[in-house]
Amino acid sequence: MSAxxxxxxxxxxxxxxxxxxxxxxxxxxxGLLIFFSALAWLYGYDLLGxxxxxxxxxxxxxxxxxxxxxYGFLGGAGALVVTYLALxxxxxxxxIALRARVLxxxxxFTVVFWIAYASWIIGSYAQVAAVTPADLQKFxxxxxxxxxxxxxxxxxxxxxxxxxxxxxxxAEWLKEAIRPELYIKIAIVILGAFVxxxxxxxxxxxxxxxxxxVAAIIEAYLIYWSVVYFIARKWFGFSREWAAPLASGxxxxxxxxxIATGGAIRARPIVPVLVSSLVVVFAVVEVLxxxxxxxxxxxxxxxxxxxxxxxxxxxxGAAVAGGGITxxxxxxxxxxxxxxxxxxxxLGTTTTIKVFIDxxxxxxxxxxxxxxxxxxxxxxSGDKAKAIEIWxxxxxxxxxxxxxxxxxxxxxxxxxAELASKLPLSIAEANTFRVIFFILxxxxxxxxxxxxxxxxxxxxxxxxxxxxxxxxxxxxVGLLISWLFFHGIKPPLAS
Amino acid sequence: xxxxxxxxxxxxxxxxEPLLPIEKKLIGWSFGxxxxxxxxxxxxxxxxPQAS
Numbered sequence: 078m079s080a081x082x083x084x085x086x087x088x089x090x091x092x093x094x095x096x097x098x099x100x101x102x103x104x105x106x107x108g109l110l111i112f113f114s115a116l117a118w119l120y121g122y123d124l125l126g127x128x129x130x131x132x133x134x135x136x137x138x139x140x141x142x143x144x145x146x147x148y149g150f151l152g153g154a155g156a157l158v159v160t161y162l163a164l165x166x167x168x169x170x171x172x173i174a175l176r177a178r179v180l181x182x183x184x185x186f187t188v189v190f191w192i193a194y195a196s197w198i199i200g201s202y203a204q205v206a207a208v209t210p211a212d213l214q215k216f217x218x219x220x221x222x223x224x225x226x227x228x229x230x231x232x233x234x235x236x237x238x239x240x241x242x243x244x245x246x247x248a249e250w251l252k253e254a255i256r257p258e259l260y261i262k263i264a265i266v267i268l269g270a271f272v273x274x275x276x277x278x279x280x281x282x283x284x285x286x287x288x289x290x291v292a293a294i295i296e297a298y299l300i301y302w303s304v305v306y307f308i309a310r311k312w313f314g315f316s317r318e319w320a321a322p323l324a325s326g327x328x329x330x331x332x333x334x335x336i337a338t339g340g341a342i343r344a345r346p347i348v349p350v351l352v353s354s355l356v357v358v359f360a361v362v363e364v365l366x367x368x369x370x371x372x373x374x375x376x377x378x379x380x381x382x383x384x385x386x387x388x389x390x391x392x393x394g395a396a397v398a399g400g401g402i403t404x405x406x407x408x409x410x411x412x413x414x415x416x417x418x419x420x421x422x423x424l425g426t427t428t429t430i431k432v433f434i435d436x437x438x439x440x441x442x443x444x445x446x447x448x449x450x451x452x453x454x455x456x457x458s459g460d461k462a463k464a465i466e467i468w469x470x471x472x473x474x475x476x477x478x479x480x481x482x483x484x485x486x487x488x489x490x491x492x493x494a495e496l497a498s499k500l501p502l503s504i505a506e507a508n509t510f511r512v513i514f515f516i517l518x519x520x521x522x523x524x525x526x527x528x529x530x531x532x533x534x535x536x537x538x539x540x541x542x543x544x545x546x547x548x549x550x551x552x553x554v555g556l557l558i559s560w561l562f563f564h565g566i567k568p569p570l571a572s
Numbered sequence: 573x574x575x576x577x578x579x580x581x582x583x584x585x586x587x588x589e590p591l592l593p594i595e596k597k598l599i600g601w602s603f604g605x606x607x608x609x610x611x612x613x614x615x616x617x618x619x620x621p622q623a624s
Contacts, residue, residue, distance in 0.1 A: 292613050299606025303599045310595070316586050317595070452594045538583050561614060 100259045103171045105477035108266025110167065112481050115270075115507035119488070119496045123147045125506040128163075128513075129156040129194075133226050135203040135216045144509045160513070161190050171259070178253055186254035193520035194513070196236045200229020208409040223413075227405035230398055230519045234361065237523015248524050257357075257521035258332065261394035264514035266477035267507050268397070268428055273485025274504045275421030279569050286380070286426055289562040293388055293430040296558050298441050301328030305546045313542050317453060318342065321445060322349045323539060327546050330435050331356035331391035337438050337470045341446030341462060343454070354531060355539055359547060360395035361526045364519075367552075368399055372406035376414075379407050380563040381556075383423035387430025388555035389547075394518040400427025401515055422568035432475055439470035 114124040126145025134140035141153025151159060165186060172182040200206060203216040206226040213221060222228065241248045248255075276283035306324035309315040315323065321342050326335035332353040339349030367389060371382035386403050390396040404423035411418055446462030485504065489497050531540070591599075 289613075289617065292610060295606050295609045295613065299602045299609070303602035303606070306595075307599050310589075310591055314586060314588060316589050319583075319586070448594060448598060453592060536583070558610070562617060 098174050100175070100256065101262065101473040103174060104259055104262030104474045105266055107167060107171060108263045108474070108477045108481070111263075111267055111507050111510050112270055112484075115503050116484075116488075118503035118506060119492075119499050123506075125510070127151055127156055127159045128506065128509045129153065129160040130509050131198055131201045131226065131229075133201050133203050133206045133212065133216070134198075135218065140198055140201060144506050157194065161187075161194075164190065164513070168254075172253075181253040185251045189251055189254045189517065189520060189524075192236055192240075193233050193516045196233035196520065197226075197229035197516045200224065200232040201226040205232075209413055223409060225405035225409045227402050230402050230515060231365065233516050233519040234364065234523045237520045238361065238526055239523075241524050241527045242529060245527060245530070248527070251524055255521045255524050257392075257394045257518045257525065260514045260517040260521060261397060262472075262474035262477075264511045264518065265393065265397060265428065265432070266474055266481055267511040267514070268424075269478035269481035270485040270504045271421060271508045271511065272425045272428065273482045273489065274501050275419070275425055277486065277489040277500075282422075282566070282569070283425075285566065286429055286563075289384075290426075290429045290433045292558055292562045293384070294433050294437055296388065296554065297329050297434045298437060300554065301551055302441075304550060305542070308546055308550075309542050312545075313538065315538075315542070317449075318344045318348055319352075319539070321449075322352045323542060325441070325445075326352040326356045327391065327543055327551065329391075329441065330393060330431070330438060331360060331395075333393070333435065333472060334438050334441075337442040338445055340470070341442035341466065342449040343446075343456065351536060352539065354525075355536055355543055356391050357395075357522060358526045358528060358531055359540075359543055360390055360392045361522055363390045363547075364395045364399045364402070364522075368403040368406055371403045372410050376407045376410040378560070378564050379404075379411070379418060379423050379568055380426050380566050381559045382407055383426030384430050384559035384563045385556050387427040387434075388559060389552045392522075393431055393435065394522055396431050397424070397428050398515045398518055400424045400431075403427070417571040418568040419571045426563070428478075432478055435472045435475055438472060439467040442470050443467045 111125070117124045118126075123145050126143060127148040128144050129141055130144045131140055132142065138153075141157055143149055143151055143153075143156040148156065165183065168186060169179060169183055172179055203212070203221060204218055205222045205224050205228050207213055207216055207218065207221040208223050208225055213219070224231065240251070302324050305327045306320055309320035309323050310317070322335040322339040322344055325338035326332070326349075328334070335349040335352040335356060338344075339346070339352075367386060371385065375382035375385070382403050383400055386399045387396055390399045401424050404420065404427075407423060408418055408420060443462055443464065443466050446466060450456045450461040485500070488500055492500075
């Protein structure tokens with residue numbers, strides 16, 4: 078199996094699989110399990126306090142700890158082992174439900190977890206992560222890369238890239254646990270609650286961001302898609318079967334959109350599969366570049382930066398996780414300049430943009446399917462696009478995101494003050510899992526990105542469309558729209 | 573599933589498919605509608621400035 082077909086193996090399940098057992102629904106159930114376990118803290122039951130957390134370190138013995146003091150007796154190493162075992166247990170149940178090869182999943186997830194988390198620990202080393210002069214003084218070091226501890230995401234990505242491109246047989250062995258779509262969707266479900274907690278007290282600002290997020294939908298579906306489709310068809314001479322999934326992959330939401338479009342226009346399965354591979358590889362390139370550009374040029378407009386990452390980086394995993402890196406870098410730079418923003422708003426903006434765009438994948442696929450099966454490649458009546466496909470292609474993890482967001486807001490505003498006051502700490506425990514799933518996502522995306530195989534499979538021409546569209550159009554128009562709709566809006570200052 | 577060699581060959585020698593009128597309509601209407609809707613949204617945002 079090639080690297081590119083590997084990518085497709087972990088793409089969202091299509092409508093032909095069992096409707097309740099796929100990556101999408103599994104992410105909702107696992108995300109909700111973590112969310113409700115965290116909420117038990119409101120009633121005095123600390124069910125998740127054992128999860129491992131990493132601090133910026135110079136002395137390795139002080140790097141790890143538990144998120145709650147209740148479980149402090151575990152120590153850092155104990156917390157890491159317990160976290161690994163808990164994730165292994167939950168995800169193995171998921172693997173059984175997905176009919177994966179369970180023993181292979183257990184062994185490969187074990188390797189994936191330890192390499193990914195080791196990358197995170199390396200990224201938290203003080204000479205990589207320390208940001209402010211006070212931090213440098215505290216750790217007794219003269220300089221640092223100032224990547225913040227979220228630079229660990231980049232380390233995980235690079236570790237994955239090294240494996241994919243230097244040890245392809247090892248990457249192939251790991252593939253049972255290389256599931257970036259599943260990991261990021263679980264993270265996004267948890268993120269809903271974190272965004273709710275962040276938005277409480279600043280509901281006007283949150284509403285403003287939601288309203289402006291509508292611009293992202295218009296931009297992705299109507300402007301990006303039409304221009305990229307035109308470029309692919311007219312300038313590069315691609316057939317309709319290739320141009321439509323390619324336009325959706327570059328314009329909307331990478332893997333999910335390419336696969337939904339491929340299904341809608343009745344393309345051969347190989348077409349969206351190869352387009353998805355391309356999307357993942359380019360997302361890696363973007364994540365390695367754009368957050369640092371955002372930190373350099375947009376640190377005074379943090380929400381423009383957050384929206385830009387959501388619009389420019391395709392694939393949910395890379396975009397949302399890229400939003401996390403961007404937030405860390407910009408908060409660090411702002412702090413160094415004496416401005417301390419409340420965390421969560423930049424990442425929240427990126428996520429809002431991405432979720433808004435995702436919502437309409439099914440609708441857009443239906444519109445394309447209708448046009449294709451009725452006008453471009455008329456099919457017999459039984460194979461024409463049906464409205465039910467909108468629901469079948471709807472990304473279900475968004476329901477999980479909306480649910481945790483709504484419940485978080487409800488508790489904040491309706492629960493007795495004593496309970497509501499505990500909500501931020503309770504969600505912080507769930508959020509620690511969100512960080513771990515981000516790490517797994519970054520590492521997995523790296524492992525899927527075999528540049529050499531992509532080239533060998535003759536995708537240079539597809540890549541050329543991607544380069545022209547992405548760097549000649551998508552990134553800059555995304556920046557313009559983000560600027561028009563988000564400039565001047567600042568995150569609240571940290572109290 | 574197609575082999576890599578087949579795909580490389582296919583991508584290198586795709587027959588020319590001219591843009592059909594329905595495709596031109598799809599591209600034109602999408603782009604035009606997108607610009608108009610963005611302009612309207614921008615106007616709304618100007619009329620109702622952001623909260624802070």
